[in-house]
Amino acid sequence: MESARFILIHTSHAGNVGATARAMKVMGFGDLVLVAPRFADVLCHEEAVAMASGAADILARARVVPTLADALDGVDFACATAMTPRDFGPPTHEPRSLFAELAARESPPRLGLVFGSERYGMSNEDVYRCHAVLSIPTHPDYGSLNLAQAVQLLAYDLRQALGGFTVSARTPDPAxxxxxxxxxxxxxxxxxxxxxxxxxxxxxxxxxxxLNQLFNRAALTEEEVHILRGIARQMSKTSAAAGPK
Structure with missing residues (x-):
């Protein structure tokens, strides 16, 4: 599952391809395959490179294939993405729980995440090729996600199922x-x-x-002590400059 493949079918906007590459890279994934995109040169399109924002290496390694069958070559478990469940076809799952179940298997599968075109989504025929349908939980009145947003959400949930990344240590507390x-x-x-x-x-x-009790509760840092002493120094200077009252 670490080598999960992200598959975009008939994508038409170069910017979404670049943004998808970026979404994948920040979650540690790198296998991107495009199925019959609208523009054959989309991977090197200026907008795609700009939206990749540092993930140009994902675009450079990405492949363009003519059919979904080609894109699924080597994939053990394919997940279609859809906004609403279908009456017929593979079962629909919430992504986070399905990823956790797959990751817990003794032999986790090589995963393929399949995304439809920006305008039409996935065709029924493409959905039928998959083992499961993923439905991202959204507000019931409005569930429309941009393609790259959907990729980012699924990439995050998948990474969390695989253990996530350690958050970088914050700046050490001052003395x-x-x-x-x-x-x-x-x-x-x-x-x-x-x-x-x-x-x-x-x-x-x-x-x-x-004041002593106040400062003890505040747990002053060395820098804060210097600041307060500077204020005290200025108070005395101002009083001296004002002269006797």
Whole structure:
């Protein structure tokens, strides 16, 4: 299933081919096959390359074949995509649950995901060639998806069924200020508060212990301590420049 094949039938818009390549690459898939596209040179079309946005290698490796039978050569389990279930044909599944079931098999199949044309979707004959129909759960009043959007959703669900990718580690948390740095800030801030007349040394009213508790709860970083000390420094400078009151 890691080598799943994405098959586009009779696609007519070069941009959708490029966007499909991009959707595949970000989820780690690379086998793209086009069945009788509207334009024979669609893989090298300027719009396709532009919409691929870094996935031009997928376009370079992609193949164009005349029939769906050719595209399914080597595929063990083919999934058609359709907005609504059919009265006749293979069973319809929600993608995520089917992918999970296939991935859990002792010998997972080589998967083929088949997408119809932008305007007409898949013909009944093409659907009948597949083992299952995938219906993406959408709002019941509006289920129209762009071709590349549908590819992206299925590629994501398939990748998740295969274990997903590890999210890149975020930027490490900044270093927390130690108790000595916080005490230095409190001493500095106390001087500044006296300078501006906010704190009366004769009647402090537990202001500094309360600020100490506030800073402890905030878990100040070293950079934040530097910022607050800079503010305290400027408070004292401004008070001195203003002169005695």
């Amino acid at each position: 927390l200020a130690d108790a000595r740095a916080v005490q230095g800030l409190l001493d500095h801030l106390q001087t500044a508060l006296v300078d501006i007349g906010y704190l009366d040394p004769a009647a402090p009213r537990k202001l500094m212990p309360r």
